[in-house]
Amino acid sequence: MAEYTTVNEIISKENLVYTKTKVLTDNVMHYCPGCGHSTAHRLIAEVIEEMDIQSKTIGIAPVGCSVFMYNYIDVDTQEASHGRAPALATAIKRLWPDRFVFTYQGDGDLAAIGTAETIHACNRGENITMIFINNGIYGMTGGQMAPTTLLGMKTSTTPYGRDQALMGNPIQITDLIASLPGTYYVSRQAVHTPSYVRKAKKAIRKAFEYQQLNKGTSFVEIVSNCNSGWKMTPVQANRWLDDNMLPVYPLGDIKIPEEK
Amino acid sequence: MEDEFVLMKGNEAIAEAAIRAGVDGYFGYPITPQSEVMEYLTTAKPWERTGMVVLQAESEVAAINMLYGGAGSGKKVMTSSSSPGISLMQEGISYIAGAELPTVIVNVVRGGPGLGTIQPSQSDYFQATKGGGHGDYHLIVLAPASVQEMADFMELAFDLAFKYRNPTMILSDGAIGQMMEKVKFKPQKKRMTEFPDWATTGKTQDRERNIITSLDLDPYRQEKFNEKLQKKYEDIRQKEVRYEEISCDDAEYLFIAYGTSARICQKSVQLARAEGIKAGLLRPVTLFPFPEKTILSYADKVKGMLSVEMSAGQMVEDIRLSVNGKVPVAHYGRMGGVIPNPQEVVEALKQKIIGG
Numbered sequence: 001m002a003e004y005t006t007v008n009e010i011i012s013k014e015n016l017v018y019t020k021t022k023v024l025t026d027n028v029m030h031y032c033p034g035c036g037h038s039t040a041h042r043l044i045a046e047v048i049e050e051m052d053i054q055s056k057t058i059g060i061a062p063v064g065c066s067v068f069m070y071n072y073i074d075v076d077t078q079e080a081s082h083g084r085a086p087a088l089a090t091a092i093k094r095l096w097p098d099r100f101v102f103t104y105q106g107d108g109d110l111a112a113i114g115t116a117e118t119i120h121a122c123n124r125g126e127n128i129t130m131i132f133i134n135n136g137i138y139g140m141t142g143g144q145m146a147p148t149t150l151l152g153m154k155t156s157t158t159p160y161g162r163d164q165a166l167m168g169n170p171i172q173i174t175d176l177i178a179s180l181p182g183t184y185y186v187s188r189q190a191v192h193t194p195s196y197v198r199k200a201k202k203a204i205r206k207a208f209e210y211q212q213l214n215k216g217t218s219f220v221e222i223v224s225n226c227n228s229g230w231k232m233t234p235v236q237a238n239r240w241l242d243d244n245m246l247p248v249y250p251l252g253d254i255k256i257p258e259e260k
Numbered sequence: 261m262e263d264e265f266v267l268m269k270g271n272e273a274i275a276e277a278a279i280r281a282g283v284d285g286y287f288g289y290p291i292t293p294q295s296e297v298m299e300y301l302t303t304a305k306p307w308e309r310t311g312m313v314v315l316q317a318e319s320e321v322a323a324i325n326m327l328y329g330g331a332g333s334g335k336k337v338m339t340s341s342s343s344p345g346i347s348l349m350q351e352g353i354s355y356i357a358g359a360e361l362p363t364v365i366v367n368v369v370r371g372g373p374g375l376g377t378i379q380p381s382q383s384d385y386f387q388a389t390k391g392g393g394h395g396d397y398h399l400i401v402l403a404p405a406s407v408q409e410m411a412d413f414m415e416l417a418f419d420l421a422f423k424y425r426n427p428t429m430i431l432s433d434g435a436i437g438q439m440m441e442k443v444k445f446k447p448q449k450k451r452m453t454e455f456p457d458w459a460t461t462g463k464t465q466d467r468e469r470n471i472i473t474s475l476d477l478d479p480y481r482q483e484k485f486n487e488k489l490q491k492k493y494e495d496i497r498q499k500e501v502r503y504e505e506i507s508c509d510d511a512e513y514l515f516i517a518y519g520t521s522a523r524i525c526q527k528s529v530q531l532a533r534a535e536g537i538k539a540g541l542l543r544p545v546t547l548f549p550f551p552e553k554t555i556l557s558y559a560d561k562v563k564g565m566l567s568v569e570m571s572a573g574q575m576v577e578d579i580r581l582s583v584n585g586k587v588p589v590a591h592y593g594r595m596g597g598v599i600p601n602p603q604e605v606v607e608a609l610k611q612k613i614i615g616g
């Protein structure tokens with residue numbers, strides 16, 4: 001293997017203000033450069049470290065680009081079948097009520113094949129944290145249409161753009177979920193700018209903290225990019241996300257617990 | 261209920277035995293002819309008795325994936341369903357086999373294909389014993405023939421599942437699920453307090469994180485893993501074969517049947533012997549592993565074998581493979597939820613084997 005210098009070796013000690021959380025492993029991530037999955041992983045790992053709950057956390061990885069989440073986030077993890085992460089999480093949380101259980105899913109996983117499991121886990125108010133990466137496309141299988149694909153958006157199965165008459169509308173699954181009494185906290189965030197990253201981390205932290213209250217499901221959507229699937233450079237993809245995704249999927253809390 | 265007989269349906273016996281076996285979680289979805297399992301559990305409220313979790317899932321797909329999660333976290337979890345529901349579970353069962361997780365799945369079989377009928381059948385033999393879902397895998401398959409065995413096999417199923425880290429199926433049918441018989445239960449077992457070291461219970465400082473997955477993109481490692489699975493199945497074939505022999509000692513003809521069909525054949529043996537035909541019954545108790553060596557050993561002793569199944573003839577293929585042409589083997593069966601009567605089985609023996 002080629003010798004290389006790590007960033008930490010270049011930075012002098014007094015200038016070091018930030019290091020990788022211990023809850024992220026040293027494995028090199030397989031994600032495309034610029035992909036939001038890696039940032040989302042980091043935020044989850046940081047929250048787990050800051051809350052000091054590594055020994056009590058069980059994660060569920062999906063089928064999708066993030067199938068290998070267990071290579072990066074250093075917690076006990078189960079790799080679910082496509083769409084069923086909330087079912088696994090339901091059982092684990094009920095069998096281990098004092099553990100922190102979270103799911104991590106893409107839009108195909110959560111809002112197409114796994115819609116029933118998503119809705120019913122939230123409707124039962126399972127006391128879990130669900131992280132939902134909405135990149136409007138099927139990344140892993142090579143860029144096919146997702147239920148969240150925007151109208152007019154070109155994918156490998158909508159080569160002329162998503163046609164509403166043929167394919168319906170982008171599904172607003174997070175709003176749907178927020179309408180269920182079982183959910184306690186529902187928020188939509190992004191991770192493609194530093195300020196969005198900070199807000200997203202706060203939301204993820206809350207979503208984990210709320211598990212301690214036993215009041216229902218916490219759900220954080222992250223509107224993300226898929227530069228490979230979108231056939232753009234990372235910079236173009238982030239701009240496209242701002243201009244096209246955010247108007248359809250506006251950021252912010254959708255359901256917040258009533259303060260008493 | 262200890263030490264005394266109670267009258268119960270097979271499905272209810274499964275449920276009570278599950279509580280007593282110290283099961284941690286039941287996840288299921290209603291379907292005839294086995295809905296009594298979850299109805300019994302939700303009435304018995306085992307969460308107050310032992311802390312057992314009982315949950316009605318939104319589908320069989322969700323239920324089997326709840327098992328996948330629960331078993332991965334080291335707990336004793338089970339489900340029950342009937343044929344269409346078991347079909348829906350197949351992807352999940354394959355994942356569970358691939359991740360080598362101990363679980364128990366009860367199939368109270370009804371007639372198919374499709375929505376079929378709610379009447380008893382044995383037409384899911386192939387699905388149960390050959391894998392059922394995708395990939396090269398096997399379940400351990402137990403075939404109870406009485407309400408008592410429905411109860412007894414619950415603990416056995418979990419013991420085998422944990423011993424081999426492999427899903428076990430109890431393959432029953434609508435007749436045994438629905439009929440009432442007397443049954444005696446074992447005393448209440450405590451739920452587990454220690455969990456397997458591979459389970460996702462939360463990564464502590466003293467160990468690496470545990471990962472439950474069936475994925476490995478490297479074909480050579482995946483092949484190695486498959487070889488390991490096959491070795492396990494071979495081990496199970498060597499050690500876990502179970503069967504029962506009834507009037508086999510002097511038998512010239514052998515009925516081979518499991519579950520409800522075995523009960524019918526027990527009567528057929530008597531009827532045949534009353535007519536001077538020396539018939540015996542070999543009842544496989546494990547369908548995987550299949551008692552192939554025992555069946556082969558009878559090939560030199562008997563003049564013919566009749567597989568009696570409530571199907572178009574599925575187990576008969578395994579019998580033929582076992583004896584490899586050494587002795588005539590025929591099949592007699594009824595389909596679609598029809599149960600054969602003992603006399604027609606004797607007639608079939610005469611027609612297909614003795615006269616044939």
Ligand SMILES: Cc1ncc(C[n+]2csc(CCOP(=O)(O)OP(=O)(O)O)c2C)c(N)n1
Nearest residue numbers: 063064065082106107108109137138139140
């Ligand atoms: C039952 C089943 N159907 C289909 C697939 C193929 N498949 C794998 S990932 C995937 C879509 C993933 O897309 P998404 O959930 O949006 O995640 P992303 O890769 O974009 O992060 C599909 C269809 C599968 N593995 N299993």
Ligand code: SF4
Nearest residue numbers: 032035065139226227
């Ligand atoms: S294909 Fe898309 S979602 Fe997958 S890693 Fe690449 S950019 Fe990310």
